[in-house]
Amino acid sequence: MKNKIFLFIIILFFIFCFIIFYKGLNNSNIYIPKLNNKKDLPIFIARDFYLETEVNSEKIFLDNNFYILNIWASWCVPCRKEHPILMELSRNKSIKLIGLNYRDNLNNAKKFIDELGNPYSQILIDEEGTLAVEFGAYGVPETFIIDKNKKIIKKFIGPLNQKLLKEIKLFLK
Amino acid sequence: MKIIKLFLIIFILINFSQSKSDVKSEELKNKILKNIRCLICQGQSVYDSESDFALSIKLIVEKKINDGLSEKQIYEFLREKYGEWILYDPELSKNTYILWLLPLLLFLFGGAIVYMNLIIKKK
Amino acid sequence: MANQIGYYSLILGLALSFILSAVSIKDFYNNNQGINQKVLSLSFLQFFFVIISFLSLILSFVNSDFSNETVFNNSHTTKPLFYKISGTWGNHEGSLLLWLLVLTLFIFLFLIKSNEQPKKYRILTLLFQQVIIIGFFLFLLKTSNPFNYLFPIPKEGLGLNPILQDPALAIHPPILYLGYVGSSIIFSASLSAVTQNYVSKEWAQHIKKWILISWIFLTLGIMLGSIWAYYELGWGGFWFWDPVENVSLMPWLTLTALLHCVLVLERRVALTSWIIILSIATFILSMCGTFLVRSGILNSVHTFANDPERGIFILIFLFVLIFLSLGIFFLFHKENNKNLDKIFWLSKEASILINNWFLMYFLSVVLIGTTYPIFLDVISAQKISVGPPFYHKLIVPFLIPFLVFMSLGPKLNWIKSKVENKFSLIIFFIISIFLSFFILRKLTPGVLFNTVLISPAFYLFFITAKDLFIKKFKNLPQSIAHFSFSMLLLSILFNSILSLEIITNIKVGEKYNFDKGQIFFQKLEKNKNSNYNSVIGHFKINNNKGKIIYLKPELRIYNQPVTITSEADIKTTLLADTFLVMNLVKGKEYFNIRYQVKPFMIWIWISVLLLSLGGLMSLLKKKYEK
Structure with missing residues (x-):
């Protein structure tokens, strides 16, 4: 009798393990940091891309607007692909695009902008990559939407595409 | 002469203590970096990686140490930005009670079984 | 051509499994003495077909026959012949074929080597083994056929990942699989022994050989993997508590426990249930490891191409084996008399029980640490990482009593004993404490904890060393194994305490001074090889004692697939390894270098070799200690 209960418990345990492993198989093993709830904007000081002066983060996000912060670099191949989408976004007057140039060579970055156009109303330099960390980014490109209350409400990892563009536009309405 | 000696000693002492605190913060930095997972590499710590992400994290940890943040505060900062995943040393919390305590419970349980199977008699 | 031969040999091999099972079931009910010769020939034939299949895969790799998908994915014409051959098992499909090869080889060897057994x-052992073999055949043919045909035939292959092109890694999988598969024999044999109620002293003597064989290969296999990580991954560590490493450590722990328990069973019928459970667990853990590694469920440095279909297949197969063994265990196993099973507290048996207790604890730490993130993710969608600090915190403190027991245990007699030579045991203990205290006080700041940790390791070291020299080789294999284990721990501990590491950025022609010497980056040299171009840095390192070392780390730019790897340059001496690796920094003219002095590195490998030598000697020993 005692043995039977024991056996029963063991079988239940293994069935439980089976279910967990089975479900675990369908989960991706690649980790993507999620944005679970709204986050405050980090406070930082950055250098401006063209003026090379220092700017305070509070002065960057001053207007009562939606902001989109895009992290990019000239060496990043997907950034090239997403650039036309950013150009399209920049035509929307109700938002402002801020670029964060991530661990880049300044000359290469300028060439990149000259070649493909400048969608950003302001570009900040993040030579060391530490500002990107403040935003919780871990690669390029990444895009953040910041609402009028100066909260980060959405983040996109990887290049934007037409589908995500629609999603962003929905968000802004 | 005595004054010079005294100055020398003070000078050395100051130097010494300075270099010592440098060494300490360097050690602390390495310790922290070894406990942070590099998110874009597979199964590698930030300390062992030279990827862009790892280099940025190295700089930011150094900055935070210089700002006077403690080890815990730095972990807290990174956890807030990237989630629990980034830390190799999971803290004891409701998510990890089983992780930390189950092996210890099993150890006690095993000890009990071993004890029950032994004949302990004193002569 | 080779493709078809390989594929059809596999099908024939599978068909033989069924024929073999049928013939042996018939033979089972036959009253003849000994097994029918037919069974032996069929088993050999099966092995023969698998080896034909394996050889034809090697042939495809050697000829760079890109009509074969596996070859196309993992090889390239410019690769050196050695790596073309080792590429055969450097990939998922080929390595499974190797598994199968070893499975069929081992069961054939088992049959011809077990003549004196019932x-x-x-x-029955053959039948259980055929269940496993059929499982692997189906897995191979259904989800990972190594002989898939490609048309049109590509001109060039995709190449083998450069970090896998390494001599240690070329022989690592075969050795490791010998260990894993050896455990499958133990599994089948123990299930069969349970059904036949044959768990006895004779059985223990016979199965001990197989336990030793797989233990030796598993030990060596783990070491080779570790050597590979040390030389190739390029950050100077040799054990990262990465899931893939943990997965190989788990069966090693149960196998070590089993090895000790079988010594008890050789002398008296005790611990029978426990021995069966360990035998089953070892193979189940090997299979569980295969599942965790091949399904891609875990995030690890060593990734195989993952495919959910494969994962599901192994998972189902794994649980079929688990429930099969559970069923057999509960149906057939008869516990022997409780009182006979009891063990006097001061005896060798008791110390072996304690050894098992600790080993099982270490196993539970590794097992829970490795699989917990999967459970948490599925249940609460939270992702956490469990890394080295977790394992260190839970394992290191427990090593202290473990080592003390390990030093004292072999001193005791079987059944019942008294403590002899109390005086020398205590003296040795005091010496070890003082010795480690004085060594550590000179070397490191964290004296107290390290003393507590290192003195038991020294204790084991001295006691086993004394046994080796004084006890006139009474039980040489055991002494050697325990001695080398203490050496292993001492080298690991001193290695981690005394390592020196410098990470800095440096340009050609620059010098970097640190408190114990100077690094001088003399020049950069460019080279062309058949399958990669390389940039070699010439470094001169002076240390304060006036010693000069030249190191030449290398950056390799492989063409197929295009990958940049850093090859560390390592100078090994008996006292320490000096390790230098350089990395490219994007967009900068300087290089990032990592210079390390790692004391006693070579002793880690030597002690593991010695440890397996202890196992080998025990295997070859004819007479057993009475």
Whole structure:
């Protein structure tokens, strides 16, 4: 009798393990940091891309607007692909695009902008990559939407595409 | 002469203590970096990686140490930005009670079984 | 051509499994003495077909026959012949074929080497083994056929990942699989022994050989993997508590426990249930490891191409084996008399029980640490990482009593004993404490904890060393194994305490001074090889004692697939390894270098070799200690 209960418990345990492993198989093993709830904007000081002066983060996000912060670099191949989408976004007057140039060579970055156009109303330099960390980014490109209350409400990892563009536009309405 | 000696000693002492605190913060930095997972590499710590992400994290940890943040505060900062995943040393919390305590419970349980199977008699 | 031969040999091999099972079941009910010769020939034939299949895969790799998908994915014409051959098992499909090869080889060897065992026991072992073999055949043919045909035939292959092109890694999988598969024999044999109620002293003597064989290969296999990580991954560590490493460590722990328990069973019928459970657990853990690694469920440095279909197949197969063994265990196993099973507290048996207790604890730490993130993710969608600090915190403190027991245990006699030579045991203990205290006080700041940790390791070291020299080789294999284990721990501990590491950025022609010497980056040299171009840095390192070392780390730019790897340059001496690796920094003219002095590195490998030598000697030993 005692043995039977024991056996029963063991079988239940293994069935439980089976279910967990089975479900675990369908989960991706690649980790993507999620944005679970709204986050405050980090406070930082950055250098401006063209003026090379220092700017305070509070002065960057001053207007009562939606902001989109895009992290990019000239060496990043997907950034090239997403650039036309950013150009399209920049035509929307109700938002402002801020670029964060991530661990880049300044000359290469300028060439990149000259070649493909400048969608950003302001570009900040993040030579060391530490500002990107403040935003919780871990690669390029990444895009953040910041609402009028100066909260980060959405983040996109990887290049934007037409589908995500629609999603962003929905968000802004 | 005595004054010079005294100055020398003070000078050395100051130097010494300075270099010592440098060494300490360097050690602390390495310790922290070894406990942070590099998110874009597979199964590698930030300390062992030279990827862009790892280099940025190295700089930011150094900055935070210089700002006077403690080890815990730095972990807290990174956890807030990237989630629990980034830390190799999971803290004891409701998510990890089983992780930390189950092996210890099993150890006690095993000890009990071993004890029950032994004949302990004193002569 | 080779493709078809390989594929059809596999099908024939599978068909033989069924024929073999049918013939042996018939033979099982036959009253003849000994197994029918037919069974032996069929088993050999099966092995023969698998080896034909394996050889034809090697042939495809050697000829760079890109009509074969596996070859196309993992090889390239410019690769050196050695790596073309080792590429055969450097990938998922080929490595499974190797598994199968070893499975069929081992069961054939088992059959011809077990003549003096009962016939029914041998046949049942064969049948259980055929269940595993059929599982692997189906897995191979259904989800990972190594002989998929490609048309049109590509001109060039995709190449083998450069970090896998390494001599240690070329022989690592075969050795490791010998260990894993050896455990499958133990699994089948123990299930068969349970059904036949044959768990006895004779059985222990016979199965001990197989335990030793797989233990030796598993030990060596783990070491080779570790050597590979040390030389190739390029950050100077040798054990990262990465899931893939943990997965190989788990069966090693149960196998070590089993090895000790079988010593008890050789002398008296005790611990039978426990031995069966360990035998089953070892193979189940090997299979569980295969599942965790091949399904891609875990995030690890060593990734195989993952495919959910494969994962599901192994998962189902794994649980079929688990429930099969559970069923057999509960149906057939008869516990022997409780009182006979009891063990006097001061005896060798008791110390072996304690050894098992600790080993099982270490196993539970590794097992829970490795799988917990999967459970948490599925249940609460939270992702956490469990890394080295977790394992260190839970394992290191427990090593201290473990080592003390390990030093004292072999001193005791079987059944019942008294403590002899109390005086020398205590003296040795005091010496060890003082010795480690004085060594550490000179070297490091964290004296107290390290003393507590290192003195038991020294204790084991001295006691086993004394046994080796004084006890006139009474039980040489055991002494050697325990001695080398203490050496292993001492080298690991001193290695981690005394390592020196410098990470800095440096340009050609620059010098970097640190408190114990100077690094001088003399020049950069460019080279062309058949399958990669390389940039070699010439470094001169002076240390304060006036010693000069030249190191030449290398950056390799492989063409197929295009990958940049850093090859560390390592100078090994008996006292320490000096390790230098350089990395490219994007967009900068300087290089990032990592210079390390790692004391006693070579002793880690030597002690593991010695440890397996202890196992080998025990395997070859004819007479057993009475």
